[in-house]
Amino acid sequence: MSLNIVQHCIKRYNVVALCLEPGILSESFRQAGAITIISSEIRRHSVLVQEVLEDLCGRFKFKYALINSIESREVLPALAQHFVPTISLIHEFASYTRPRSAFRDTLLWSTDVVFSARVTMENALIECPDFGKRSAQILPQGRCLVPVGEFGAEHQQVESIRIRQLIRPTHLAKDTVVVLGAGFVQLRKGVDLFIECAARVLGSPDGVQYRFVWVGKGYDPEHDVNYSVYLADQVRRANLQDHVVFIDETTAIEAAYEEADLLLLSSRLDPLPNVAIDAMVHAVPVLCFDKTTGIADFLIESGLKDACVARYLDCGEMAEKIRALARSPQERAAVADLTRIASSAFFQMEDYVARLESLAQNVCERNRQEQADTQTILDSGLFQRDFCCPPHAQGRTVEAEVRAYVRAWASGIGRRKPQPGFHPGIYLEQHGLTAKTSDPFADYLRAGRPEGPWHYQVIESGVEQRPVVMGQSRVALHLHVHYPELLVQILERLKHNHVRPDLFVSVNSEEVRNAAIQELKAYAGKVVAVELVPNRGRDIGPLLTTFASKLLGQYDIIGHLHTKKSADVKDVRMGQSWYQFLLENLLGSAAAGSMADAILAAMQADTSIGMVFPDDPHILGLTVNRQETELLAPRLGVQALPEHFNFPVGSMFWAQTAALEPLMRLGWTYADYPEEPLPYDGTRLHAVERLFALGLTPLRLRSASSHVTDLTR
Incomplete structure (x- = not known):
C-alpha cells in the first residue's frame, strides 16, 4: 500500500518514505525515487522518533504526511509538534487493536483520518465516542500492485508452477470447484469458519467436486497450540483431509487466483483486504459475511448481495451460496464478470491518491x-x-x-x-x-475575551475571602458512607475550616454504620442522623429520598459528599486521585486552606450562586445520558438541554437549599433508582448528576466553581 502511494506521489512531489520495519519491498521504495529511511528501532524508542523527525523537518519543508496504518502512529505526535499536516490511513478495527490507547492516540494527533471502509469507521466510533464530534473520510484504497521484478522472473515462474500443482494436482478432476481462502492463519481471519463452510458444502452432495485451499503463513499444528492444532483437529474430525489443504505464503499469488473458482473471505473482521480486491480483478467471485468487512459493502452496492454476501458468520447460508455458484457455471461466470468490471472501476489507486491529495x-x-x-x-x-x-x-x-x-x-x-x-x-x-x-x-x-456564560466565577485557594458569618446561614452536610475507611479523610479536612455543618450520614449496612459512628465521635460539630438506607441510589438516593424532608426548610445551604473509590474504573490510582481532587476543592487541607469556608462565604455574599462544585478540567456533557436527562428535565422546568455545560462531575457540591428543592420535591422512592451493579455511565443517577446544575437556570440561579492551585486530574 505504502509503496503504491509513493509510486504515484513521486510523479508530483519529492517524497521521503519512512519505513518503520525493513522488508522485502525496501529496495522498491528507493527504486521508485523516494528518499528512503528504514529503521525498526524507531518504533521502540520514542526519543529516537523525536530525533529522526526533528532532523527530517529541519532538512525538508513537508507539505503533508500520509501515515499508513495504525501501526505507524508513533510518528504522529512529533509531526504535530512541527505542524506538519497529517492524514492517517486506517485499515484496522479498533476492537482488535492493542493497546486500546492506539486508536485514541492516532485520532488525537492526526490532522485528519481516512478509513478504508464504513465498517472500520463505525467500529472506531464505538471504541472512541468522542471522535463522533468530528467528521471523518471513508476512501476505499485502490488496488495495490507488487513490483513484477522484485523476486526475479525465473523464481516467479518456478513458484507459479509449484502453486498451480498444489492447488490443482494432476489427479484432480478438471471440473473440480476450487474455493480459495487467503491470509495469515489466525482467529480474526476465520480459518475455522472456512473449514466449517467446507464441511457444510461437502456434507450436501450435489454432484460437484470441491477443493478448499487456504494460502497463507501461520499454519503450524506442530508448534502453534493456540489455533493451528485446533484447525488440524477440526479438519480430521470433519473428515476433510482430502478436501481441505493449507499452502504457505507465496510470491505467486496471482497463479492462485487463476486456478481458483471462488474466493471465500471468511474473516470475522477484515477492513478491505487486498486479496479480495485482487481476486475480483482476476474475475474470481468473492463471498463474505455481512458486517465483517468493507468488501461486503462493495458487493452489496454492486448488486451482488444475494449471490455473495451471507448473514453475519452464518456458515449455513454461506455454504448454500457457494453451492449455488458451484452448480451453475453460467451464474458463476456472470458474477465473475460483474465483479471484475465493478472492482476494476472502483479500486483505482490513481484515483485514491488524487482524492488524498485533494483532501x-x-x-x-x-x-x-x-x-x-x-x-x-x-x-x-x-x-x-x-x-x-x-x-x-x-x-x-x-x-x-x-x-x-x-x-x-x-x-x-x-x-x-x-x-x-x-x-x-x-x-x-x-x-x-x-x-x-x-x-x-x-x-x-x-x-477580546468577551463576557458570557462561558466565563464563570472561580473560588480559588490561597485567595483571601470574606469570612463565613456563623449563624447567618444554617448549614448541613450530607455524607454517604459506602467505604468507612475513607470517612476519616472528610472529617480531617473539615477541621481546616471554621464552619461545622450539621451532619446527615447515610450508610447501607450495619457494619458500615457501626464503623461510621466510631469515626464520627471525633467530630466537633453536630451529628444529626446516621441512617441505614437500601443499597440503591448510591449517594443520590439518600439525599433525595431519606433526608429531603429533614433538610428542606431547616437549612439554607446543603453540602453533599460521599466516600468515593470509582470501583468501576480499572486504574485504582485514577479513582484515588479523583477523590482527593474533589475533597481538596470542596473542603480544603493544610495546603489548600479552608475551601469550605471560602465557598460558604462566597455563597453568603452572593445568593445568586446556587451551587459550587470543583472546576473539572475535562469536557463532559450528556453523552449516553441524554435520554434519561430529557425525561427528567421538564419536571424541573428545564426546557432545552445544551450540548456544553458545567456540572458537579462526581456528584459532590455545596448548594443553596433552594437550588435542590425542585429535585427533592419530586417524591423519589428507592424503587426509582436503578439496581446495582451499575454501569460506568448512562443511568438515571448520572442524569440527576447533570440536572443538579441544569436545574439552576429556571430558578435564576447560577453555578460557580472551586479551584485549588497546582491541582488537576
Whole structure:
C-alpha cells in the first residue's frame, strides 16, 4: 500500500518514505525515487522518533504526511509538534487493536483520518465516542500492485508452477470447484469458519467436486497450540483431509487466483483486504459475511448481495451460496464478470491518491489555523498548565502542552479546559467562532475575551475571602458512607475550616454504620442522623429520598459528599486521585486552606450562586445520558438541554437549599433508582448528576466553581 502511494506521489512531489520495519519491498521504495529511511528501532524508542523527525523537518519543508496504518502512529505526535499536516490511513478495527490507547492516540494527533471502509469507521466510533464530534473520510484504497521484478522472473515462474500443482494436482478432476481462502492463519481471519463452510458444502452432495485451499503463513499444528492444532483437529474430525489443504505464503499469488473458482473471505473482521480486491480483478467471485468487512459493502452496492454476501458468520447460508455458484457455471461466470468490471472501476489507486491529495489541501488549511491558534494562546500567557495538562502528561514544555490542548479540541479526543473559569465548549456553542476551524479559546482571546456564560466565577485557594458569618446561614452536610475507611479523610479536612455543618450520614449496612459512628465521635460539630438506607441510589438516593424532608426548610445551604473509590474504573490510582481532587476543592487541607469556608462565604455574599462544585478540567456533557436527562428535565422546568455545560462531575457540591428543592420535591422512592451493579455511565443517577446544575437556570440561579492551585486530574 505504502509503496503504491509513493509510486504515484513521486510523479508530483519529492517524497521521503519512512519505513518503520525493513522488508522485502525496501529496495522498491528507493527504486521508485523516494528518499528512503528504514529503521525498526524507531518504533521502540520514542526519543529516537523525536530525533529522526526533528532532523527530517529541519532538512525538508513537508507539505503533508500520509501515515499508513495504525501501526505507524508513533510518528504522529512529533509531526504535530512541527505542524506538519497529517492524514492517517486506517485499515484496522479498533476492537482488535492493542493497546486500546492506539486508536485514541492516532485520532488525537492526526490532522485528519481516512478509513478504508464504513465498517472500520463505525467500529472506531464505538471504541472512541468522542471522535463522533468530528467528521471523518471513508476512501476505499485502490488496488495495490507488487513490483513484477522484485523476486526475479525465473523464481516467479518456478513458484507459479509449484502453486498451480498444489492447488490443482494432476489427479484432480478438471471440473473440480476450487474455493480459495487467503491470509495469515489466525482467529480474526476465520480459518475455522472456512473449514466449517467446507464441511457444510461437502456434507450436501450435489454432484460437484470441491477443493478448499487456504494460502497463507501461520499454519503450524506442530508448534502453534493456540489455533493451528485446533484447525488440524477440526479438519480430521470433519473428515476433510482430502478436501481441505493449507499452502504457505507465496510470491505467486496471482497463479492462485487463476486456478481458483471462488474466493471465500471468511474473516470475522477484515477492513478491505487486498486479496479480495485482487481476486475480483482476476474475475474470481468473492463471498463474505455481512458486517465483517468493507468488501461486503462493495458487493452489496454492486448488486451482488444475494449471490455473495451471507448473514453475519452464518456458515449455513454461506455454504448454500457457494453451492449455488458451484452448480451453475453460467451464474458463476456472470458474477465473475460483474465483479471484475465493478472492482476494476472502483479500486483505482490513481484515483485514491488524487482524492488524498485533494483532501490534503483542506488539511493544510486546518493545520495553518492550528498553528495560529497555538501561537495566540502562547502569547496570551493565560494557559494554565497546572490545571489543563493531565497529571500523567505534565513535565513537557509549555509549547508542547498548548499544542496538545489545541489538537485535542481539533480532534475531539480528550478535550479539556485551558484555565479555571472558562469553558471552551460553552463559548463555541453560545458565542460561535470567527473562523470555522478555529480553537474556541484562541477565538475567545482574539475577540477580546468577551463576557458570557462561558466565563464563570472561580473560588480559588490561597485567595483571601470574606469570612463565613456563623449563624447567618444554617448549614448541613450530607455524607454517604459506602467505604468507612475513607470517612476519616472528610472529617480531617473539615477541621481546616471554621464552619461545622450539621451532619446527615447515610450508610447501607450495619457494619458500615457501626464503623461510621466510631469515626464520627471525633467530630466537633453536630451529628444529626446516621441512617441505614437500601443499597440503591448510591449517594443520590439518600439525599433525595431519606433526608429531603429533614433538610428542606431547616437549612439554607446543603453540602453533599460521599466516600468515593470509582470501583468501576480499572486504574485504582485514577479513582484515588479523583477523590482527593474533589475533597481538596470542596473542603480544603493544610495546603489548600479552608475551601469550605471560602465557598460558604462566597455563597453568603452572593445568593445568586446556587451551587459550587470543583472546576473539572475535562469536557463532559450528556453523552449516553441524554435520554434519561430529557425525561427528567421538564419536571424541573428545564426546557432545552445544551450540548456544553458545567456540572458537579462526581456528584459532590455545596448548594443553596433552594437550588435542590425542585429535585427533592419530586417524591423519589428507592424503587426509582436503578439496581446495582451499575454501569460506568448512562443511568438515571448520572442524569440527576447533570440536572443538579441544569436545574439552576429556571430558578435564576447560577453555578460557580472551586479551584485549588497546582491541582488537576
